[in-house]
Amino acid sequence: MSTDLSKGEHTFKVLLYYMFVPIDDPAMLATEQHDLCSELGLRGRILTSKEGINGTVSGPNDACDAYVAHMHADPRFASMVFKVDPANDHVFRKLFVRVKDELVTFRAADAPPVWECTGQHLSPEEWLEMMQRDDVVILDGRTGYEFDIGHFRGAIRPDVDSFREFPEWIENHLGEDKERPILTYCTGGIRCEKLSGWMLKAGFKNVYQLDGGIVSYGKDPNVLGAKWDGKCYVFDERIAVDINHTDDRKVVGRCHHCGAPTETYRNCINVECNLQHLVCPECEQRMEGACSISCQTAPRRHAPQHPHPYHSSATPTT
Numbered sequence: 001m002s003t004d005l006s007k008g009e010h011t012f013k014v015l016l017y018y019m020f021v022p023i024d025d026p027a028m029l030a031t032e033q034h035d036l037c038s039e040l041g042l043r044g045r046i047l048t049s050k051e052g053i054n055g056t057v058s059g060p061n062d063a064c065d066a067y068v069a070h071m072h073a074d075p076r077f078a079s080m081v082f083k084v085d086p087a088n089d090h091v092f093r094k095l096f097v098r099v100k101d102e103l104v105t106f107r108a109a110d111a112p113p114v115w116e117c118t119g120q121h122l123s124p125e126e127w128l129e130m131m132q133r134d135d136v137v138i139l140d141g142r143t144g145y146e147f148d149i150g151h152f153r154g155a156i157r158p159d160v161d162s163f164r165e166f167p168e169w170i171e172n173h174l175g176e177d178k179e180r181p182i183l184t185y186c187t188g189g190i191r192c193e194k195l196s197g198w199m200l201k202a203g204f205k206n207v208y209q210l211d212g213g214i215v216s217y218g219k220d221p222n223v224l225g226a227k228w229d230g231k232c233y234v235f236d237e238r239i240a241v242d243i244n245h246t247d248d249r250k251v252v253g254r255c256h257h258c259g260a261p262t263e264t265y266r267n268c269i270n271v272e273c274n275l276q277h278l279v280c281p282e283c284e285q286r287m288e289g290a291c292s293i294s295c296q297t298a299p300r301r302h303a304p305q306h307p308h309p310y311h312s313s314a315t316p317t318t
């Protein structure tokens with residue numbers, strides 16, 4: 001749902017945060033988090049692990065502020081950075097708190113703990129300057145479908161469907177030249193903490209990461225999201241948010257059916273397929289929300305989705 005948040009009072013917030021820090025008892029932390037968020041009326045997804053915490057929650061302003069204060073009072077999370085988006089309502093339907101082996105599933109046996117080894121952090125200003133050098137590789141640390149609706153200008157699209165496919169893809173595509181500076185970026189920064197650390201361990205000499213990820217880059221008053229094209233895919237009901245608030249911005253998403261520019265992702269109406277695909281308003285109507293002719297006549301279909309929220313302008317929604 002695209003809502004104009006550029007004016008008016010916002011009564012809700014969305015918080016995005018992570019911290020890599022040794023946690024002795026991730027199950028106990030998960031229970032505490034569940035109780036705290038239930039009490040405050042927050043919804044969203046929180047993961048705990050022996051390597052730290054990763055969460056994104058939505059809730060009324062007061063509840064979000066109370067959550068941040070509570071977390072900062074815990075010595076383990078005293079320096080945790082919260083990225084904050086204004087909202088008019090919850091962007092999650094429920095609260096999920098889970099214990100995981102890893103905060104982001106990487107499963108690279110040779111990946112070092114993030115607090116021991118990770119790429120050098122670049123501020124948004126440093127990133128903008130560095131990405132315009134012609135000797136650097138800009139590596140998108142996300143999956144293909146996230147790249148397709150928006151990415152940094154000149155970035156490489158890794159052909160991977162999940163994060164754990166990265167080590168193999170990198171060895172095959174970038175392994176030849178380990179001297180060349182690599183700039184990695186992802187949504188909120190957490191994936192690059194691991195990815196850049198693994199790359200250093202794998203022998204890449206100059207590995208950098210965008211501090212705070214794309215989301216922080218889009219909020220930075222000095223860069224205003226410059227050189228970002230399209231939108232940033234997010235894992236909640238908003239689907240994608242605006243990043244580039246300059247006049248120099250392109251739509252890069254292309255309709256799955258006809259190739260026309262679009263920034264709308266839809267799940268295929270066929271319940272068995274459910275393919276998330278970019279679609280333009282005309283094709284969505286013509287195909288009745290299906291990703292293919294065969295899906296159009298599938299026996300089990302989702303109820304029609306809400307009206308097409310197509311926006312071609314660069315109106316900030318974050």
Ligand SMILES: [Zn+2]
Pocket residue numbers: 255256257258259260279280281282283284
């Ligand atoms: Zn189309």
Ligand SMILES: [Zn+2]
Pocket residue numbers: 268269270273274275290291292295
């Ligand atoms: Zn389909």
